[in-house]
Amino acid sequence: MGAEPDAGTFGEFLCFLGGSLENLAEMTQRAESSLDVVSLGAEELKQAFRVSLEDAGQDVIVAWPADGVAARVAYRDILERIDDLWYPSMDDLVLIDDCVGARRVLILDHEERLLTAPLVNSSFSSHPSSGG
Numbered sequence: 001m002g003a004e005p006d007a008g009t010f011g012e013f014l015c016f017l018g019g020s021l022e023n024l025a026e027m028t029q030r031a032e033s034s035l036d037v038v039s040l041g042a043e044e045l046k047q048a049f050r051v052s053l054e055d056a057g058q059d060v061i062v063a064w065p066a067d068g069v070a071a072r073v074a075y076r077d078i079l080e081r082i083d084d085l086w087y088p089s090m091d092d093l094v095l096i097d098d099c100v101g102a103r104r105v106l107i108l109d110h111e112e113r114l115l116t117a118p119l120v121n122s123s124f125s126s127h128p129s130s131g132g
Contacts, residue, residue: 006070006071009061009063009070009071009072010063010068010069010070012061012070013061013063013070013094013096016061016096016098016105016119017105021065024065024094024105024107027105027107027115027117028107028109028115028117030117031107031115031116031117032116032117032118033052033115033116034113034114034115035048035052035113035114035115036112036113037108037112037113037114038112042082042083045082045083045114046079046082048114049078049079049082049106049114050079052106052114052116053075053095053097053104053106053116058074058075059072059073059074059075060072060073060075060078060095060096060097060098061073061095061096061098062078062085062093062094062095063093063094063095063096064091064092064093064094065092065094066091066092075095075097078095086108090110091108091110092107092108092109092110093107093108093109094106094107094108095107095108096119097119098119103118103119104116104117104118104119105117105118105119
């Protein structure tokens with residue numbers, strides 16, 4: 001996909017979650033939206049992503065929390081390759097859109113739900129590369 005996972009990006013991912021993966025569980029509990037994706041094909045899943053993050057920034061953080069892996073990737077690449085990035089009933093795939101004003105997390109979980117939640121636990125007051 002043109003992006004290599006690295007520890008720095010996973011650390012950035014954790015900071016956006018408020019420093020702990022436990023906060024991810026809390027985010028799933030207060031999700032703004034939830035969609036059962038069990039019966040969706042690849043194209044329908046891509047459309048659900050488009051609707052959930054229709055105004056996503058160019059790059060997002062994509063993470064597989066159970067594996068401790070994250071990368072910063074172009075959002076369009078995720079849409080094109082979602083069926084290669086997430087395996088139903090096995091993976092939790094988390095996207096963080098950290099664009100100014102957006103600040104959302106999208107969770108495609110192993111229970112085959114697509115959840116959207118606000119990113120409120122962030123340790124960053126603004127984009128981390130802007131100096132916080």
